[in-house]
Amino acid sequence: MSGRRSRSRQSMSPSITDEQINDLMAKLQAVLPEARLGINHRVSAARVLQETCSYLRSLHREVDDLSERLSELLAMADISGAEAAIIRSLLM
Amino acid sequence: MTISNGDGDSAAKDGRRERKRKRRAEPSLVKWKTEGEQKTYSSKLIEALRRVRRSSATGAASAATDHSRSRAVREAADRALAAAARGRTRWSRAILCGRTLKRRVLPRAGRPKPVGPARAAERSKPPALKTKARVLGRLVPGCRKLPLPSLLEEVSDYIAALEMQVRAMSVIAEALSAVGGAPSPAQTEGPI
Numbered sequence A: 001m002s003g004r005r006s007r008s009r010q011s012m013s014p015s016i017t018d019e020q021i022n023d024l025m026a027k028l029q030a031v032l033p034e035a036r037l038g039i040n041h042r043v044s045a046a047r048v049l050q051e052t053c054s055y056l057r058s059l060h061r062e063v064d065d066l067s068e069r070l071s072e073l074l075a076m077a078d079i080s081g082a083e084a085a086i087i088r089s090l091l092m
Numbered sequence B: 001m002t003i004s005n006g007d008g009d010s011a012a013k014d015g016r017r018e019r020k021r022k023r024r025a026e027p028s029l030v031k032w033k034t035e036g037e038q039k040t041y042s043s044k045l046i047e048a049l050r051r052v053r054r055s056s057a058t059g060a061a062s063a064a065t066d067h068s069r070s071r072a073v074r075e076a077a078d079r080a081l082a083a084a085a086r087g088r089t090r091w092s093r094a095i096l097c098g099r100t101l102k103r104r105v106l107p108r109a110g111r112p113k114p115v116g117p118a119r120a121a122e123r124s125k126p127p128a129l130k131t132k133a134r135v136l137g138r139l140v141p142g143c144r145k146l147p148l149p150s151l152l153e154e155v156s157d158y159i160a161a162l163e164m165q166v167r168a169m170s171v172i173a174e175a176l177s178a179v180g181g182a183p184s185p186a187q188t189e190g191p192i
Helices: A018-031 A045-076 A081-091 B007-024 B035-058 B066-084 B090-096 B127-139 B148-179 B185-189
Strands: none
Touching: A018 A045, A018 B148, A045 B035, A045 B066, A045 B127, A045 B148, A081 B035, A081 B148, B035 B066, B035 B148, B066 B090, B066 B148, B090 B148, B127 B148
């Protein structure tokens, strides 16, 4: 096929257009939880980036808290074979 | 096959091209939301947690601080998450490579980027966006020097993966706190 256009080569142009930026920001906004930005389409790119950073930090914090909780639970009682089976059945 | 068959052939070609383009497009975010993916991740995580528990028990049991244990749990969770990504994203590969870039202080890290003399006209991104994008790049493992479009792809995938990680770990924590209420080992041999 002669029509092989590689997308990655296009994005390596020296300046990125405003339209591309808006497009990317819209995609990123779709990933963020709605409570952060609302369904407002007129959020600035800087705001989207900022909210993304703060959302990432809060996710990291949540994982850290859960790791702490899990390590405490692990310290209390090992996951024996029976318990692992119970947990797996709970997950199924 | 250069026989032009009219609409049928071109439609087939378009279909093939469409599929080719889709395959090279960004990895789908949907998989992080499926139950199957979360269950697979949860089982892998449980196995890793057992290993963590075992290694911290055979070592200096009393000296193992809570902080080092929770850090071990966090690293096990992140490594399992990166493995679930199957090497298709930068952040996952960076985590599996031991995150050496994040921990080691690179000699180049402190130096500000030299502004090219003739390139000023080409920089159409306002500096405010640049700074925020750089901050974002530091938050995602292995994505510091990425241009904005690739960075945002990595960020979306990373966020979706992290959300699954949080869901899975919450479920496991709930299950453990319900089941592991009795610390005495004798009770684990219960009727199952």
